[in-house]
Amino acid sequence: MKQEQWCVRVPVKEGEPMRRQLISDGVLDTSLKPARDGAFLLFPVTEPTRATERWECEAHAKAIPLPRHDLVGGIAIMQDDDVHEAEMLLASRPSIHTVLFAETPVSGEYRTRGFRVLAGEPVTATECTEYGMRLRIDLEAAYFSARLANERQRIVSLMEEGERVCDMFAGVGPFAIALAEKAGIVIAGDINPGAVLLMEQNIRLNRRKNIIPMLADARHLAEYLATGSFDRIIMNLPMSPVPFFGTAVRLVRPGGTIHLYAMQEREGEYREMIEAYPCTIRGEYQVRSYSPTQHHAVYDITRTNGSE
Template sequence: MGEERWCLVVSGQEAEERRRRLLEAGLLDRRYRPRQEGGTVLLPLTDEFPGAVRREFEAVPERPNLPRHEIVGGIAIMQENDPAGAGRVLTSRPSLHTVLFPETPVEGEYRTRRFAVLAGVPATRTRVTEYGLRFDVDLSLAYFSARLSTERQRILAAMEKGERVLDMFAGVGPFAITLARKADLVVAVDINPAAVHLLVGNITLNRMNNVVPVLADAGHLPRYGFRPFDRVVMNLPMAAPRYLPEAAALCRDGGTIHLYALQEREGEHLPLIRGVTRGEVLERRVRTYSPGKWHAVYDITLER
């Protein structure tokens, strides 16, 4: 079948999170394909590891040297304006239909970017499949990050059934619709009309009847008279911290706020958090954003 390697045997539910952690630690051997064995997933390791066992794996076929890019559904987003490299990316992945280059950073009230088409079909719209859910996305109209898929699953795993959830910056609905699998109610808010239009379509696409889309400025939400929520998601990394007082006003005592923020030092937003709660705060690094700056999440237990 292949070559025998050390591997870690994990359940299917935890496979993606464990794969990511091994990758970050440099312990995942990317030369070999992970594989399923019964209800478990076998993750090949670069070396022996506590709890590791020996199994056979197939080697990953060598791929051409491709420029760095991010995959969103059928679209690849390049980091460099490199049409020749875009052509190689397009031909290397049959599932792709378009390769884009962002001409602007994420900007403005609606968090959008302008793109140039480097290869393939001139389009910014695509469908993303994530853990059995489907999301229609238009990258020119609403922000979407596939890199937060494991974060969405992490929060879903931490939830109790029947929670009331508020997604303050919902975009096209990846957090809201994912968490609706356990929630009693999810109120999904965004200020961008195009994002809310896509969100409504994605609610229908995934047959969710417990997600309520709201077109509104998150800063105005406390005046709408909502009953306190058990969990509040704040995924607006460049601006979410300034909305923390509103999030605290909307969250029940003992509830949880997930604050996503960009920062340049550990605990950068703790003073602001301590202004609204005495509760437990857990800080995690999600991913690198730029040199010296990273995307962090603070899991906050609200205690007034």
């Protein structure tokens, strides 16, 4: 459908600078598409004083709002149990092959949850790309959050070359594989056999030679890893990190760093627990919103020279 509107006529070669200028001035009519007339472009504007003439422009198609969802590779995870909206979401992007609904929250020793297929292929496995990494995921076998991609890169930016890193709850390996770019060695443990199996595949897929995957209970890591020998510890168990913090403190060297991830309702909720150990909090950041009352936070912590 076309609509007559005031427009600015410019040669095609001057089109992009003019478009940017009109956007900057707040007068570009974004409800209409620019028109082409031979060697000229006509940009629709909302201010007649900026126009050179009237011209018929085609209206932009109105975007249909999509249902709330998270995207992991080719899988969309909807927040609402609605088959009709799932079919609409599946049709909206060629890259989506499956739409799931999470029937249970993340729970249990293995940190897994149950899903039901609403539309598309009846699978929970996919592959995703994150800052050049390829990761094989099975959402029912092991928990994975694509929303921590930027946070993983933040940690990489803080690292020195050759660090010794311990990822206590490694899952399918996204932190371990990202940090291995700078680390000398990464010990990556998880208690979930399904997660460790996927992590081993992802280590091979990304050709990382300096990651040692371990099927291990994080509570016992200090019993068979050298205490005080790690420069950096990753503690990404946000629902229940407290029972494991003492182990992290034992593993990290004095002056080393612990990144503690936690779900909290208020800022500084874990400060008292952390400072009961020989530790100093260097920073506390909100990684993402989790619910109306909770947010996913990270504490950057330095181990001091004091004793436990």
